[in-house]
Amino acid sequence: METGEKEGERKLERRRERGNWREVGSYEQRMSSLSCGKSKIEVQRKKASGSATSNPAASTAKQYPRPSDRLNPKTINPFSDPLCQQSAFAAAYAKREIPCRLFHGSVSHKLQWEQPPETVVFDPLLITLAEGLRETKHPYTFVAKEGFKELLEIEDAAEKAIPLVPKVVPKLKAALAHSDVEIFERGLHALVQLSAVVGPAVNDHLKHLLTSLSKRLMDKKLKQLITGALQRLEQQGGKESLIIIKSKIPTYCSIYT
Numbered sequence: 655m656e657t658g659e660k661e662g663e664r665k666l667e668r669r670r671e672r673g674n675w676r677e678v679g680s681y682e683q684r685m686s687s688l689s690c691g692k693s694k695i696e697v698q699r700k701k702a703s704g705s706a707t708s709n710p711a712a713s714t715a716k717q718y719p720r721p722s723d724r725l726n727p728k729t730i731n732p733f734s735d736p737l738c739q740q741s742a743f744a745a746a747y748a749k750r751e752i753p754c755r756l757f758h759g760s761v762s763h764k765l766q767w768e769q770p771p772e773t774v775v776f777d778p779l780l781i782t783l784a785e786g787l788r789e790t791k792h793p794y795t796f797v798a799k800e801g802f803k804e805l806l807e808i809e810d811a812a813e814k815a816i817p818l819v820p821k822v823v824p825k826l827k828a829a830l831a832h833s834d835v836e837i838f839e840r841g842l843h844a845l846v847q848l849s850a851v852v853g854p855a856v857n858d859h860l861k862h863l864l865t866s867l868s869k870r871l872m873d874k875k876l877k878q879l880i881t882g883a884l885q886r887l888e889q890q891g892g893k894e895s896l897i898i899i900k901s902k903i904p905t906y907c908s909i910y911t
Contacts, residue, residue: 743786784825864902
């Protein structure tokens, strides 16, 4: 009897040991499957972050200009510190060194001068307005463009502007060399306006300005505008201007041929 009981106890112990090993095995399998799942998730995250850094253009959508951008131009922040502006023109405008302001009309905008333009000293106002042609925010763009134009329309503008041509031309050159098409067009119109007032006085500096024009002639959208400007420069600068234009742009055809 005793031997039978001992054998029965041994069988029970073996069964218990087998059951424990099965539970341990199942527990290890569950832990290994969880660790494998975590490792797969980490690998996927690393791949996603690596693709985003290697191809930033795909992760961030490119912002294209909208048609409404012309109707709603970039404006200055009225709550910002006016002395922290980056450009010289913005600083001069904030300090009221430019004696004109934008007047918002019901149909169109215009400049309101604090004093008659005929009484304004050209130096350095004309140079500052030429510097402002490279501005991209409203109202700087309008003030610089219209102020330059209206200042050259006064009766004795030629007498006041001719001595300042060497200082104004570098500002126009910077606008013509700018990558922004609107800034280039403003610089081109300003050059024609200056030439209409000072005439041949521009000829000595014309060769420095024609390099940007010759490059832009390859653009079909600007070709007609540039050709018209060159014709005006020839008409206002005389025969000497034609020689300079032909030396930089051999394909140009004179208005007198």
